[in-house]
Amino acid sequence: DIQMTQSPSSLSASVRDRITITCRASQSISSYLNWYQQKPGKAPKLLIYAASSLQSGVPSRFSGSGSGTDFTLTISSLQPEDFATYYCQQSYSTPRTFGQGTKVEIK
Amino acid sequence: EVQLVESGEGLVQPGGSLRLSCAASGFTFSSYAMYWVRQAPGKGLEHVSVISSNGGSTYYADSVKGRFTVSRDNSKNTLYLQMGSLRAEDMAVYYCARESSVVVTATPRKKYYYYYMDVWGKGTTVTVSS
Numbered sequence: 001d002i003q004m005t006q007s008p009s010s011l012s013a014s015v016r017d018r019i020t021i022t023c024r025a026s027q028s029i030s031s032y033l034n035w036y037q038q039k040p041g042k043a044p045k046l047l048i049y050a051a052s053s054l055q056s057g058v059p060s061r062f063s064g065s066g067s068g069t070d071f072t073l074t075i076s077s078l079q080p081e082d083f084a085t086y087y088c089q090q091s092y093s094t095p096r097t098f099g100q101g102t103k104v105e106i107k
Numbered sequence: 108e109v110q111l112v113e114s115g116e117g118l119v120q121p122g123g124s125l126r127l128s129c130a131a132s133g134f135t136f137s138s139y140a141m142y143w144v145r146q147a148p149g150k151g152l153e154h155v156s157v158i159s160s161n162g163g164s165t166y167y168a169d170s171v172k173g174r175f176t177v178s179r180d181n182s183k184n185t186l187y188l189q190m191g192s193l194r195a196e197d198m199a200v201y202y203c204a205r206e207s208s209v210v211v212t213a214t215p216r217k218k219y220y221y222y223y224m225d226v227w228g229k230g231t232t233v234t235v236s237s
Contacts, residue, residue, distance in 0.1 A: 049223035
């Protein structure tokens, strides 16, 4: 199975901050990398697919980059509704493994 | 509206069984592979099982292999997860999710299919306790 490792596990930030979350795969996965946002008690929501494509309806302050083994999710100007947990997930092979999550909290 | 609705939530004793259902609407259910993903309390997301669009191919995580069975009825637009020999570590919120794909044509002979879970149900809770 491909292991996905996110960093940091949590971060504290303020509204309007720019934040970056990193995801590393245990082997090359080309651009087969997705990002999800999850709020407490809710289902995950797709933000980014194929490493850098923005899902329809997702604000443009979210962006993704990377290929191979190293990927990043950037929120250019953090908004109050962005405080949540973010997961990366590879779709290069089955099982579709997820990172352990990054919790973004209010400073 | 594209929607997935899970049902079958319950409290089960260790060793017991439970069947989860996931009703799909608003899209052509028979065209998509479908996933079960679970989340234990306070933990991350785990891919439990997947079934191909026609039901001919399935996958199970090692943690549930031999105990869980995924199936689908495309005539009823419904996905199922039959869970048996339940353990405390199976206690979680179970989500069903649709996997979509986008094709990128790099060259006339080379196409790449990128997969992602774009529709999720709200989840159903399985509690395993005596």
